[in-house]
Amino acid sequence: MRMIFVNLAVKDIKRSKDFFSGLGFSFNPDYSSDDTLCMIVEKNIFVMLMLETRFQEFIIDEISDTSKATEVLTALSAGSRQEVDETLAKALSLGGKTWRPVMDYGFMYGCSFQDPDGHVWELAYMEAQPPA
Secondary structure: OOOEEEEEEEOOHHHHHHHHHHOOOEEOHHHOEOOEEEEEEEOOEEEEEEEHHHHHOOOOOOOOOOOOOOOOEEEEEOOOHHHHHHHHHHHHHOOOEEEEEEEEOOOEEEEEEEOOOOOEEEEEEEOOOOOO
16 A cells, blocks of 8 residues: 655644644644644545754755745545535635635536645545546
């Protein structure tokens, strides 16, 4: 079984934990420390939220300035349109920012927002399509 670890630099571990806890995520204490949080997305999908000083130890260049550029779009599926809307509302109430308007393509419905560190998160609900 493969696992995926998305690594993101953050300025404040507590603020990140409060934000993502508020969105319903939990953390694996075995892979967390004072400068790193291991956020559980699914059984084998994790987001490592690292203080910038810790993150810098893993890279050879500069940390992206999210106020000037987008370094990644992290997209997650949602179970319904309602979940998309509710998660966006929670993210904004917890200090996130709107990134793009809600997208409605009929079969696909989604939103995007920035977390307090400026990382872009997208949520998308896709209706099952009949086989062609």
